[in-house]
Amino acid sequence: QRFCPRIVEGELRYNLVGDALVGIIHKKPKEGGISAVGGTGSIYTYYGPDESKFTNLTDGFLKKDLPLVMPALDLPDEPVPLWWTTDFILSSPEGTPAAEEKWIVGEFNCSCVGISRCLAAYCKDDTPNACYDDITAEDKAEADKYGKLMGEKALGFLKK
Secondary structure, eight states: OOOOGGGGGOEEEEEEETTEEEEEEEEEOOTTOSOOOTTSSOEEEEEOTTOGGGHHHHHIIIIIIHHHHHHHTTOTTSOOOSEEEEEEEEOSOTTOOGGGOOEEEEEEEOSSOOOGGGGGGOOBTTBTTOOGGGSOHHHHHHHHHHHHHHHHHHHHHHHO
16 A cells, blocks of 8 residues: 555544444544554544545445445455444545545454543553543443444344
8 A cells, every 4th residue: 555645634533333334533643743543642533423524435435335345355245343443544635625535444443443432441651540430421422322333233243
């Protein structure tokens, strides 16, 4: 994959439960960086799954591209993962109209996906006593929605 210089503007992480988009995170690296990995000073901005700023990308991915993912992996009879993410990097030149933007998948992840809304409970050197109670009520409610949807999707997978 070619280097996308606009990575410095950040990437969009699409959080999915099965085929359902549950949230979008704009992960912007700290000034001068190119990585927006947690703990690096990056800034996370959370959006709902219906965020109008990303309608073209969302519709193209969910309606056009998503049905092709598992067949492209030579797994046409398997469902998409239960809890997974797709990271997109904007590859269009600056000034490209939103309707014409091109995005490149930087990564699919289904092996070690955290719930970003729960990052406040993540113990690190500067927060060794972090716990569930450190998560805001709003973020707990979102994480709870994800968990309920995961249960529904998992039951659907088992019924097939």
